[in-house]
Amino acid sequence: MSNTPPSQFALLGQRRFAPFFWTQFLGAANDNLFKFALTVLLTYQLQLSWLAPTQAGLVIGALFILPFVLFSASSGQLADKVDKAHLMRAIKNLEITIMALAAWGFWAAHVPTLLLCVLLMGLHSTLFGPVKYAYLPQQLQEQELTGGNGLVEMGTFVAILLGNVVGGLLMASPELGTHWVALGGLALALAGRASAQAIPPCAPTDPGLRINHNPLSETWRNLQLAHGHLAVFRSLLGISWMWFFGAVFLSNFPAFAKEVLHGNAQVASLLLVVFSVGIGVGSLLCEHLSRRHVEIGLVPLGAIGMSVFAIDLYFASRSLPTPAQGTLGSAAFLAQAAHWRVLIDLALLALFAGLYSVPMYALIQLRTPPTHRARIIATNNILNALFMIASSLLAGLMLGAGVSLPELFLWLGVANAVVASYIFAVVPEYLLRFVAFIASRCVYRFEVRGEAHMPTQGAAVLVCNHVSYVDAVLLMAASPRPIRFIMDHRIFSTPLVGWFFRLAKAIPIAPQHENPAVYDAAFASARQVLDEGELLCIFPEGGITRDGQLQPFRGGVMKIVEHRPDLPVVPLALTNLWGSFFSRIEGGRAMVRPWRRGCFNHVGLVAGAPMSASDISPEKLQRQVGELLCEGGQRP
Known part of the structure; x- marks a missing residue:
C-alpha cells in the first residue's frame, strides 16, 4: 500500500508513545508484584486469627477493585480537565508514597498497613485507567490507534505475568522475601515516575469542566x-x-x-x-x-x-x-x-x-x-x-x-x-465490517492505494465506479468509518445481497420518472447523512457496468452537494473486479460461475485527492475516476 505508516513497534522509539508505554507497563507490573507477593505472604507464611489463608486472595482482590467502583467517575473528570502528562506524573508520585508505606508494612509484617496499601494501589490504578486510554487518541493518528492499543494490551498482560512471577520468586525466600518485595515495589514506582517525566504535554480536552463529586x-x-x-x-x-x-x-x-x-x-x-x-x-x-x-x-x-x-x-x-x-x-x-x-x-x-x-x-x-x-x-x-x-x-x-x-x-x-x-x-456494524473483512482478505486479495485520502472525520461524499455486487463491501473494508450508500432500489430484491444492504442502511433510489417518491426520499436521506457528519457514497453510473467500461456519470451527485460548496468529494476507482463472480459478464448476469477466476483474486481500490464540491461536475468526476483506473492498471 502507498503511504503506509511504520509498524506499531516504531512507536516504541518515539517520545509521544514510549515513555507513556513504559510508565503504564511498570505500573501494571508493580500492581501485580505487590498483590501476588502479599497473597503468598498471607496464604503460606503468616498465620492470622482474623483472616483465613483461603480468604486472603479474595480479600485482596476485593480491596483492589473497590476504588474502581467508587472513584472511576471522578478520575475520568480529572483526565478530561487537566493536562494528562501532569496527571500521570502526579499519579506516579502517589505510587511512590504508597510503595514507601508498603515497604514499611513488609518490613514490620504489619498486615493492616499492607491491606490499606492494596486499597491505595487500587486507587492508583483507578486514576491511571482513564488517562491511559484518553492519552492515546490525542497522540496517535487514526492509522496508529489499533497498533498503539495492541502494544498497550500486550504490555499490560506481560506486566501482569512478570509481576506475578517475580512476586512469587521473591517470596520463595521466607526470611528475606518480604524485604526484596519491599525494595522491588519501591524501585518499580521510582522507575515509573522517571519514565513519566518524559511524557510530552497532552492538553486537557475540557479545561472548564466543573467536577461532579x-x-x-x-x-x-x-x-x-x-x-x-x-x-x-x-x-x-x-x-x-x-x-x-x-x-x-x-x-x-x-x-x-x-x-x-x-x-x-x-x-x-x-x-x-x-x-x-x-x-x-x-x-x-x-x-x-x-x-x-x-x-x-x-x-x-x-x-x-x-x-x-x-x-x-x-x-x-x-x-x-x-x-x-x-x-x-x-x-x-x-x-x-x-x-x-x-x-x-x-x-x-x-x-x-x-x-x-x-x-x-x-x-x-x-x-x-x-x-x-x-x-x-x-x-x-x-x-x-x-x-x-x-x-x-x-x-x-x-x-x-x-x-x-x-x-x-x-x-x-x-x-x-x-x-x-x-x-x-x-449493532449491525460489527457484522457488516466482519463480512467486509472476510471478503477483502479471504475472497479477494484487496489492495488500497491512496488510503490517506479516505476521510477519517467529518462529512464527505465518496464517488466510485460500479463494477460488481460487492463494490460496497470492499469500500467498507477500505474505510476506517461507516459509509452510507445510495443504491439502485432493484438491488434490494436480490437474495442475500439485498438483506445485507438493508442491514447496512443503504439508501434506495429509483429513477425520478419511475418512482418520484423514492427518488425524493433518497436525496433527503442523503442530505441528512451529510448533516450528521457521516460518509455518503454514490455510484454515479446509475448501475453495475455490463461491459467493464466506465459509463457516463449522471447528475445526482450535483443534487446532493448543492448548497454545500465546501463539502469534500473523494473520487474512488475499484480495479480488476470485472470478470469476477460478482460482476456482470455472461449475458448480463452475475453470480453464475463461482470459480470463474479461481480464488484470492487481486483486486484494488485507488483513492484520489478530495475535491471541493464547488469545483466538480459529472464530467470532471468521470475523468478523475478514469485517471485513477489508469493509475490502478486498468483501462477506463
Whole structure:
C-alpha cells in the first residue's frame, strides 16, 4: 500500500508513545508484584486469627477493585480537565508514597498497613485507567490507534505475568522475601515516575469542566452520553463482557491446574503464561489484520474464536488421565500429549480475546467526543469492575452447585456466543465490517492505494465506479468509518445481497420518472447523512457496468452537494473486479460461475485527492475516476 505508516513497534522509539508505554507497563507490573507477593505472604507464611489463608486472595482482590467502583467517575473528570502528562506524573508520585508505606508494612509484617496499601494501589490504578486510554487518541493518528492499543494490551498482560512471577520468586525466600518485595515495589514506582517525566504535554480536552463529586450521578450521566453513540455504548458492554469472560479463567487457574489437570503450582503458572502470551499475540496481530485502521470486523472473529476454544477446552479436559502418584510438575505435564490440546485451546482462546478487545478499545477512543473521552472510559472501568465481581459470584454459585470447572468453561463458551450474537444484532456494524473483512482478505486479495485520502472525520461524499455486487463491501473494508450508500432500489430484491444492504442502511433510489417518491426520499436521506457528519457514497453510473467500461456519470451527485460548496468529494476507482463472480459478464448476469477466476483474486481500490464540491461536475468526476483506473492498471 502507498503511504503506509511504520509498524506499531516504531512507536516504541518515539517520545509521544514510549515513555507513556513504559510508565503504564511498570505500573501494571508493580500492581501485580505487590498483590501476588502479599497473597503468598498471607496464604503460606503468616498465620492470622482474623483472616483465613483461603480468604486472603479474595480479600485482596476485593480491596483492589473497590476504588474502581467508587472513584472511576471522578478520575475520568480529572483526565478530561487537566493536562494528562501532569496527571500521570502526579499519579506516579502517589505510587511512590504508597510503595514507601508498603515497604514499611513488609518490613514490620504489619498486615493492616499492607491491606490499606492494596486499597491505595487500587486507587492508583483507578486514576491511571482513564488517562491511559484518553492519552492515546490525542497522540496517535487514526492509522496508529489499533497498533498503539495492541502494544498497550500486550504490555499490560506481560506486566501482569512478570509481576506475578517475580512476586512469587521473591517470596520463595521466607526470611528475606518480604524485604526484596519491599525494595522491588519501591524501585518499580521510582522507575515509573522517571519514565513519566518524559511524557510530552497532552492538553486537557475540557479545561472548564466543573467536577461532579457524586460518583453515581456522574456515572449515570456518562452512560447516557455513551448511549447516544450506540456503537460506543455496545463496545463498553462488549469490553466488560470480555473481562467477565477472562476473569473466570484467570481466577480459576490454580483450581483447574490442581483438580482437573492434576498439576502443581508450576502448572498453574504455566497456564497463566500461556494465557498472557496468547492475549499479547492477539493484541499485536490486530494492527496487521486491520491494515492499521480501527477494524471492528475483528470483533466477531474474536468472539467466534473465544467460544470455539472455550467449548473445546471442555472436551479436552473432561477425561484426562490421573497420575499414579501425587501431582505433576510442569515437565511431567508437558510430557503428556493430551495436555497439549488444553494449552493450545487456552492459547488460542486468549489470542482471539485479544482480537476481540483491542478494536473495541480503539473504537471507543475514536468515536467518543474528545471532551468526554476520559469520563466514558472511566465509566467503562466501573462496568468492567462490576462485571468481574458478577463473574466471581456467578462462577462461585455454579461451582458450589456441583458444576465442574470444565463444565463451567463449556457454559461460558456458549454464553459468549449468545452475548456476542446479541451485540451484533443490535449493532449491525460489527457484522457488516466482519463480512467486509472476510471478503477483502479471504475472497479477494484487496489492495488500497491512496488510503490517506479516505476521510477519517467529518462529512464527505465518496464517488466510485460500479463494477460488481460487492463494490460496497470492499469500500467498507477500505474505510476506517461507516459509509452510507445510495443504491439502485432493484438491488434490494436480490437474495442475500439485498438483506445485507438493508442491514447496512443503504439508501434506495429509483429513477425520478419511475418512482418520484423514492427518488425524493433518497436525496433527503442523503442530505441528512451529510448533516450528521457521516460518509455518503454514490455510484454515479446509475448501475453495475455490463461491459467493464466506465459509463457516463449522471447528475445526482450535483443534487446532493448543492448548497454545500465546501463539502469534500473523494473520487474512488475499484480495479480488476470485472470478470469476477460478482460482476456482470455472461449475458448480463452475475453470480453464475463461482470459480470463474479461481480464488484470492487481486483486486484494488485507488483513492484520489478530495475535491471541493464547488469545483466538480459529472464530467470532471468521470475523468478523475478514469485517471485513477489508469493509475490502478486498468483501462477506463
